[in-house]
C-alpha cells in the first residue's frame with residue numbers, strides 16, 4: 013500500500029492524473045487496452061485534469077474502456093446518477109469511443125441491472141477486453157477508482173451491510189443503502205480486490221476518521237470497515253489524500 017498526501021486539491025489532481033496516465037501506458041503496453049471502473053462523488057472533479065493539457069493529448073483514449081464501480085438506481089439524467097456526474101464533468105470532455113462506455117442499464121430493476129451488468133462484464137472477459145484474475149475467476153480491471161465516504165463506505169459497499177459478505181457475484185444490488193438513494197448496484201469486494209490497481213481517494217476533514225480506521229488503526233473492529241477491506245490480492249493499492257483527510261494518521265505524519 014502506498015499513501016500520498018497532498019497540500020492542496022490542485023496538487024492532488026495533478027498527481028492523480030499522472031498516476032492514471034502511467035497505469036494506462038503500462039496496461040496498453042501489456043495487453044492493448046485500459047479497462048477502468050470509476051465511482052461517483054468528488055473523485056470525478058479530482059480527475060478533471062485528464063481533460064486538460066497535456067493529458068488530453070498524450071493519453072491514448074481510444075484504448076480506454078469505462079465501467080462503474082457502483083451506480084444508483086435512478087434515471088441516467090437524474091442528479092443522483094453516477095453516470096450523469098461522470099458524463100457531464102469528465103467523459104463528455106474526453107475523446108473516449110462511445111461504445112467503450114459501459115454504463116449500467118437504468119431501465120431495469122436493481123436486481124436485473126446488476127445481473128445484466130455482470131453478464132456484460134463476463135462477455136468482455138471472454139473477449140479479453142477485461143483481463144481475468146490468475147488467482148480467482150474474477151475479472152481483473154486494470155484500474156478501479158474509489159472514493160471513501162465519511163462512514164468508510166466505498167462504491168456501494170456500506171459498513172455492516174450483508175453486501176460485504178458477497179463472494180460469488182461479480183456485481184450485486186442493495187435496496188437499503190444508508191445514504192440515499194437506497195437502491196444501488198455495485199461491484200463486489202472479490203472483484204475490487206482482484207483489480208490490477210486500485211486508487212482510493214479521500215479529501216476533507218470529514219473523512220479523516222474513516223481514513224484513520226482504514227489505514228492506521230489496529231483495532232479489530234476496523235477490519236470490517238469497507239475502506240479497510242479493500243486489499244487487492246496481487247494488485248497495487250494507492251491512497252490519494254489531502255492533509256485534512258490525512259490529519260488523524262500517525263503512521264504517515
Ligand SMILES: O=C1O[C@H](COP(=O)(O)O)[C@@H](O)[C@H](O)[C@H]1O
Nearest residue numbers: 051052053082159160161162167
Ligand atoms: O454514494 C457514493 O459515495 C461515494 C463517495 O462518498 P461521498 O460521501 O464522498 O460522496 C462514491 O464514491 C460512490 O461511487 C457513491 O455511489
